[in-house]
Every structure is written in structure tokens, then in C-alpha cells.
Amino acid sequence: MNPLFNRVDIFSVIEHQxxxxxxxxxxxxxxxxxxxxxxxxxxxxxxxxxxxxxxxxEGKYALTKxxxxxxxxxxxxxxxxxxRPFLIAGTEVRVVIPFQGDAGLFDVxxxxxxxxxxxxxxxxxxxHLVYQLTDAQFxxxxxxxxxxxxxxxxxxxxxxxxxxxxxxxxxxxxxxIAQRKQERGTHSQIVAGLKxxxxxxxxxxxxxxxxxxxxxxxxxxxxxxxxxxxxxxxEDKEAIATPLAEALRAKGLRVxxxxxxxxxxxxxxxxxxxxxxxxxxxxxxxxxxxxEKHWPQQELNGLATREVNSEKVILxxxxxxxxxxxxxxxxxxxxxxxVQTKDGLAHVVEKIMEVVSNPGSQIPHGxxxxxxxxxxxxxxxxxxxxxxxxxxxxxxxxxRWLLLKGRIECTQQFMPDISIETQNxxxxxxxxxxxxxxxEERVSTLRTYYxxxxxxxxxxxxxxxxxxxxxx
Numbered sequence: 001m002n003p004l005f006n007r008v009d010i011f012s013v014i015e016h017q018x019x020x021x022x023x024x025x026x027x028x029x030x031x032x033x034x035x036x037x038x039x040x041x042x043x044x045x046x047x048x049x050x051x052x053x054x055x056x057x058e059g060k061y062a063l064t065k066x067x068x069x070x071x072x073x074x075x076x077x078x079x080x081x082x083x084r085p086f087l088i089a090g091t092e093v094r095v096v097i098p099f100q101g102d103a104g105l106f107d108v109x110x111x112x113x114x115x116x117x118x119x120x121x122x123x124x125x126x127x128h129l130v131y132q133l134t135d136a137q138f139x140x141x142x143x144x145x146x147x148x149x150x151x152x153x154x155x156x157x158x159x160x161x162x163x164x165x166x167x168x169x170x171x172x173x174x175x176x177i178a179q180r181k182q183e184r185g186t187h188s189q190i191v192a193g194l195k196x197x198x199x200x201x202x203x204x205x206x207x208x209x210x211x212x213x214x215x216x217x218x219x220x221x222x223x224x225x226x227x228x229x230x231x232x233x234x235e236d237k238e239a240i241a242t243p244l245a246e247a248l249r250a251k252g253l254r255v256x257x258x259x260x261x262x263x264x265x266x267x268x269x270x271x272x273x274x275x276x277x278x279x280x281x282x283x284x285x286x287x288x289x290x291x292e293k294h295w296p297q298q299e300l301n302g303l304a305t306r307e308v309n310s311e312k313v314i315l316x317x318x319x320x321x322x323x324x325x326x327x328x329x330x331x332x333x334x335x336x337x338x339v340q341t342k343d344g345l346a347h348v349v350e351k352i353m354e355v356v357s358n359p360g361s362q363i364p365h366g367x368x369x370x371x372x373x374x375x376x377x378x379x380x381x382x383x384x385x386x387x388x389x390x391x392x393x394x395x396x397x398x399x400r401w402l403l404l405k406g407r408i409e410c411t412q413q414f415m416p417d418i419s420i421e422t423q424n425x426x427x428x429x430x431x432x433x434x435x436x437x438x439x440e441e442r443v444s445t446l447r448t449y450y451x452x453x454x455x456x457x458x459x460x461x462x463x464x465x466x467x468x469x470x471x472x
Contacts, residue, residue, distance in 0.1 A: 001119040007107035053101030110157035226279040230257035233289035287319040379459040395426030
């Protein structure tokens with residue numbers, strides 16, 4: 001099986017659909033628009049929207065066949081030469097789940113994703129989950145349910161982006177139609193003003209501006225009117241955006257924030273670009289409400305890396321979220337320096353003033369170390385909660401064994417005294433929490449391994465060491 005939702009990001013798909021709409025619109029004739037512009041708009045919206053798949057779980061079924069399974073990586077078996085496949089008789093179970101929608105979207109990475117995507121195969125309008133088994137005790141139904149649940153989470157995230165795209169396309173179509181009508185009106189006025197006879201020329205394609213046309217850049221923008229703008233979810237205006245704006249104004253800053261209350265369907269990138277056109281810096285308040293807007297992943301990743309003349313211009317503020325929550329939406333954002341409202345409004349204002357009052361200055365090394373330590377503590381807290389509160393003693397032994405071995409094949413029993421059913425149930429808890437990842441490797445056959453997430457490995461080592469020390 002191959003990883004799903006792993007080939008292209010949803011932002012690229014959204015931008016592609018918008019560009020395809022712009023390319024197709026010149027082919028719409030004036031006669032079509034005059035006859036029924038509403039029908040034309042509806043057709044274009046339907047054509048360039050995306051249809052997120054919907055699994056029909058009630059129609060799933062299984063196909064089985066006898067096969068040869070490579071067990072050369074199974075340490076329980078006495079195999080002298082593990083450098084080549086060692087095949088034994090087994091059974092292939094193929095669980096087939098029909099779906100409705102665009103099959104190509106199973107290749108698209110949504111805004112919300114983990115480092116462990118679900119695995120499967122897409123055939124026409126069917127999702128295939130394939131298991132090659134030699135152990136009669138393997139829980140096929142349990143493994144299938146876990147994968148289907150993960151697939152549905154990814155599809156749900158894609159659905160939010162699809163709804164945003166449809167809204168954007170509707171606005172774009174209306175804008176293109178209005179622009180066409182305006183151009184035709186101007187043309188009619190010019191023709192009506194001529195004092196000489198007019199002869200109709202053959203219709204020509206709408207020309208595009210020459211590629212050599214000058215492009216507007218930030219360097220020739222008008223003088224900035226504001227020191228900072230504050231971008232925030234509309235639901236966070238009263239709790240944090242307004243108090244922060246008033247506190248910064250009290251420090252003498254010119255603050256622009258009333259026009260940056262973001263709602264579902266707004267364009268994050270356009271909003272940020274508009275703010276930077278008239279402000280020196282942008283403060284973006286990252287919260288649970290902010291992430292509910294289903295921003296494209298590429299826009300989120302780009303927020304904290306926006307620079308002008310090598311100067312950081314976007315200042316992230318975390319409100320009611322921690323490292324784990326931010327990382328679930330954007331790994332890039334999670335690893336950037338940020339200030340948290342849990343430390344108090346005065347602290348947030350102080351850190352913003354340090355940057356705004358000294359543009360281009362480097363953040364003191366002590367602040368960087370403090371920030372990195374805070375991230376490390378967040379990771380440890382996350383791992384500690386999962387390992388101590390969710391996993392059993394057997395699960396903790398399995399994680400320690402996985403750390404020791406480096407990687408273990410998914411179908412392999414880790415430890416003789418822990419059943420493979422218990423093993424799979426416990427390790428899947430760690431996979432869902434991002435502590436363990438699945439990786440694929442193809443030599444002569446495709447193999448899937450469990451490995452510890454390198455980002456969380458130090459935290460896992462610390463937590464397991466704590467537990468071991470307590471037992472001793």
C-alpha cells in the first residue's frame with residue numbers, strides 16, 4: 001500500500017483551480033452572458049469546485065486469496081540468511097470500500113495532517129486496504145476501522161478547504177462577469193462617440209497584458225501609515241485583539257486592526273499582503289478559532305517566514321494554544337519564535353515592542369534559548385501525558401524496545417511475552433499521538449516499519465527514563 005494524501009498540498013490545488021477558471025473565462029461568449037449570466041456563473045462554479053470523496057462504509061467488503069509472504073524480518077523465525085526474501089504461505093485480505101467524489105483528492109494533503117498519513121490503494125472509485133497475513137490472530141477489522149477513521153479525518157479537513165474554494169470561485173466568477181460587462185460598456189461608449197462610420201471587425205480573443213509590464217513591488221509602495229496591524233479571528237476580537245491593540249496604542253504605536261477580523265472564506269494571504277502594504281509589522285493571533293478557518297497549509301507555513309529586506313515582519317502570538325496544537329496545523333509555525341498570551345498581556349506587549357522599536361535587531365540569545373526550552377517542555381508534556389495516562393505498562397515496554405531497535409516491521413511481534421494484538425493496539429495509540437511513525441521501504445517487496453518520531457525522540461527518552469527511575 002502507498003501513503004494517501006501525500007502528493008500535493010491543497011493550497012496548490014486551490015490556486016490551480018482558480019487559474020484554470022481565469023484561463024477558461026475568455027472562452028465564454030458575450031451571447032452566453034447576455035442569454036443567462038446566472039446559469040453561466042453556476043456552470044463555472046460547478047466546473048472548478050472540487051468534490052471531496054465520501055466513503056460508503058456500509059458497502060465495504062473483503063477479497064481474500066492465498067499468497068506468499070516475506071517473513072525474512074521476523075526475528076521469531078530461525079532464518080539464517082535474512083539478506084533475501086524468505087517466503088511462506090499466507091493470506092492476502094483486501095478490504096474494499098466504495099466512495100463517491102473525486103478520486104484524485106486522495107493524493108492531496110489537507111491543511112490538517114499528521115506525519116503518519118493513512119496507507120491504501122485507490123482503484124476507480126474504491127479504496128483498498130491490503131493486509132498480507134501469516135498470523136490468524138491479526139485483527140483485520142480493528143486495523144481497518146483505525147485506517148478508515150484516519151481517512152475520514154483527512155477528508156473532513158479537505159471538505160473545509162473545498163467549501164472555502166467554492167466561495168472564492170463564486171466571488172471570482174462574479175468579478176470576471178462584472179469586469180466583462182464594464183469592458184463592454186466602455187467599448188460601447190467609445191463606439192457611440194465616433195463621428196465616422198463603423199465597420200464590424202471579426203471577433204478576436206481577449207488579449208493579455210504584455211509580460212514586460214512593470215510589476216508593483218513592496219519597494220515602491222506608498223509610505224507606511226501604521227506601525228503594526230493585528231490579524232485575528234473575529235471570535236478573538238473582544239478577548240485579545242482589542243485589549244492588545246489598546247495596549248500597543250498606549251505605548252505610542254499606530255495600530256490598525258478593525259479591518260483584519262478574519263472570517264470563514266476570507267483569504268489569509270490577501271489580508272496579510274494588504275496589511276503589509278501599509279504597515280511595518282503584522283501581528284497574527286494564532287488560536288483555536290483562527291485555525292478553524294481552514295487556511296491553506298502553504299499560507300500558514302509562510303506566515304512566520306515573511307521577510308522584507310531580510311527583516312522579519314510577521315510576529316506570531318499564541319492565544320489558548322500550545323506547541324502540540326500549532327504543530328498539528330503547521331510544523332513551520334510551531335518551530336518559530338512566538339509569544340504566548342498565557343504569560344500575560346503585558347509580556348506580549350513587551351516582546352512586540354522589543355521588535356517594533358528595534359527593527360532589524362537580533363533577538364537576544366537568552367530569549368531564543370528560553371523559547372526553545374519552552375518548546376522542549378511542551379513536547380515532554382505531550383509525550384508524558386500519552387505514555388503515562390493512555391498507554392499501559394506493556395505499551396511503555398514496547399516503546400522502550402522500539403527506541404533500542406531503531407525500527408521494527410509492523411507485522412513483526414516486538415516481544416514474545418506481549419501478544420501482537422496488544423502490541424498493535426498500544427503502538428497505534430503512539431502513532432495517533434505522533435510519537436511513532438510508519439515508514440515504507442521497498443527492496444524486493446514493500447515493507448512497513450514503525451519508527452520513533454525524531455522530533456519527539458528526546459522527549460520520549462526522558463519520559464521513559466523517568467518511569468524507569470520511579471520503578472527502581
